Amino acid sequence: MTKPKVLISDKMDPNAARIFQENGCDVDVKTGMTPDELKAVIGQYDGLAIRSSTKVTADILDAAPNLKVIGRAGIGVDNVDIPAASARGVVVMNTPFGNSITTAEHAIAMIFALARQIPEADASTQAGKWEKNRFMGVEVTGKTLGLIGAGNIGAIVASRALGLRMKVVAYDPFLTPDRAVELGVEKVDLETLLQRADFITLHTPLTDETRNILSRERLEKTKKGVRIVNCARGGLIDEAALKDLLDSGHIAGAALDVFVEEPAKASPLFGTPGFICTPHLGASTTEAQVNVALQVAEQMADYLTTGGVTNALNMPSLSAEEAPRLKPYMALAQQLGSLVGQLAHGDLPSVSVETEGAAAQLNQKPIVGAVLAGLMQRFSQSVNMVNAPFLARERGIEVREIRNEREGTYSTLVRVTVATSQGDRSVAGTLFGHGGPRLVEIFGIGIEAELEAHMLYIVNEDAPGFIGRIGSLLGEAGINIGTFHLGRRTAGGEAVLLLSVDQPITPDLVAKAQGLQGVKVVTPLSF
The missing domain is CATH 3.30.1330.90 (D-3-phosphoglycerate dehydrogenase; domain 3)
Incomplete structure (x- = not known):
């Protein structure tokens, strides 16, 4: 029986290759490849083990007919096109808890670096200056830390902050009152957090709901003199607005480990007073790198040799x-x-x-x-x-x-x-x-209906002419209907229409459908 073949395309602990081999897989380590180089060889492999450097796009997946599993050694999977992988039957795994402590500790380190202006003071002192009066810091004791996201990493940050005698308020739509008590934090809404926090740190994935969660409008609502830390994902903060508010003095300091565009080599934030940054080091400790490398190798090998699936994001x-x-x-x-x-x-x-x-x-x-x-x-x-x-x-x-x-x-x-x-x-x-x-x-x-990739759910009054109206609307918009399913409670009562289409329904088209006579609810669906 042919052994499954795995490619490790990013730098990770050498023990990962050993784990693959011990579990019945052949493994190649080829790091630093360009997208074209990866595309040229990926068709040979059943598994692809990556960190954050390799970008697994739909184009790469098109060239990988034998690929069965992608394993991300770490949490974030922004560099993997998960819908494209799912459509091709490729399992995407990550290691969600392997670097939680490391990332949380980096956020705490950033808080101290901001509070005591450590990078600036270090540069000044090593330049032969002795500007003791220039670098007046603030204590963290007694200050209020605002957590945006109280999941696994956020909870660790809260624990460390409470140990530093900080007060912790948290905004997380999924944080229950009981869990807040367990963590020792006060659950608040986002507006309250912005008004009360002396330090703000973000610990949330980048989704449509969280993108620019600290927008210009929200940054302007923060407490004057606030210090902001982001070791989660680029795109959570409006970087242009952050620079403007640092320049104006409204925000006293900001520390970013992540940027919208990475690698960040020419950010407008560079050189801004009160700004410090690191090159996406949140997971960069020896312990974390070993943990996530071993975990992803074990998970992928298990899937390729036995069919077991652990920490999969799309199944x-x-x-x-x-x-x-x-x-x-x-x-x-x-x-x-x-x-x-x-x-x-x-x-x-x-x-x-x-x-x-x-x-x-x-x-x-x-x-x-x-x-x-x-x-x-x-x-x-x-x-x-x-x-x-x-x-x-x-x-x-x-x-x-x-x-x-x-x-x-x-x-x-x-x-x-x-x-x-x-x-x-x-x-x-x-x-x-x-x-x-x-x-x-x-x-x-x-x-009765099969649930397909793009669908439209409509609740309407059961009356003659409606099917023709919705069909005309979609046809005029160039939307092809795949399947059409109808149901109703009673004749002339409430009816349901569920149809599949060949492309996503835009918000503008949803609004037009909502305006049709007799329509009560219009919801685009995706699977």
Whole structure:
């Protein structure tokens, strides 16, 4: 039997190659390749182990017909086109907890560097000056630290800051009151954090919701004299606005380990008084590099040799023994979780996962985990079946399992119900004979549909002419309809339209659809 072949394309601990070899994989180490060089060789490999330097684009993936898994030694996967990898059946893994302590400690170091102007004082002293009166610092004791993001790294920063006798306030939509008490922090909204914090540090992934979370408008609302640290991801802060407010003196100092464009060799922030920076060193300690390299090698080797999946970002984790039976159910469960997550807005205090018939006879944990992974995908790129239950508990989401071994209308069924401020919202699906997931009910209305990459969900009044109006609207916009599914509660009552299209629906087109006669709800969906 041919051994799986793995390419390590970024510098990482040499023990990673040894782990691959000991677990039955052939491995090549080729670092520093250009995109064209990587594209020329990637077709030979089953696995690709990377850090932050290698960019795995759709173009690279097109040249990798044999690639089965990409392993990121670290947390962030901004350098991997996950949708393109998913479309090609390539599993993307990371090591979400291997460098948490290292990154948190770097943030704390940045806080001290800002508070005592250490880089400037060092440069001045080594230049032969003795400017003792120039570098008047501030104590961190008694100051208020504002955490934006209270997940794994943020929680470690909070612990260290509390040990320094700082007060800690935290903004995180998923932070529950109980978890805040456990961490010893005060949960606040973002506006309150901006007004109260003497230091602000960011610990959140870069998503559509968090991009420019510290915009010019929000930076202007910060407390005068605030000091800001970002060791998370470039793009969370408006860098141009940050420079302007440093120049004006409103912001006393800023320390960035990450930039919008990396490597950052010509940033306008360079040379700005009160600004210090490091070249993305958050995970750069000997201990962290060893940890993440060994973890990613073990995970990838396990997948390539046994089919086990751990810390995957685009598919649920499962053991090699369970994979054949559970995979189609987990695909269905993840789609249902994603669907209800996109349609049910606001807080979700509870989620119920109910199985009937054949589905009820299986191990429920992977199915529930897949539902949670789908449900919470809109909030974090790092959610997977392994950490989704923990994240749900951390955010106070009650998870219930209901098992009905009797058969109902379908021989096997998975139902996902979430509690919302408008009442319970439920979706259900089954597996057809070929094992393909199929939606059979949405919010109490029977409707059979395959969930595809780009879809449009519409709730409207059941009246003549509507199908023609929506078809004309999409046709005029050059949007091709793939499938068209209808359901209704009663004749003349509320109706549901679920259609697949060949490209994403733009916000402008959503607004036009919302304006059609009889339309109540229009929501674009993606899977």
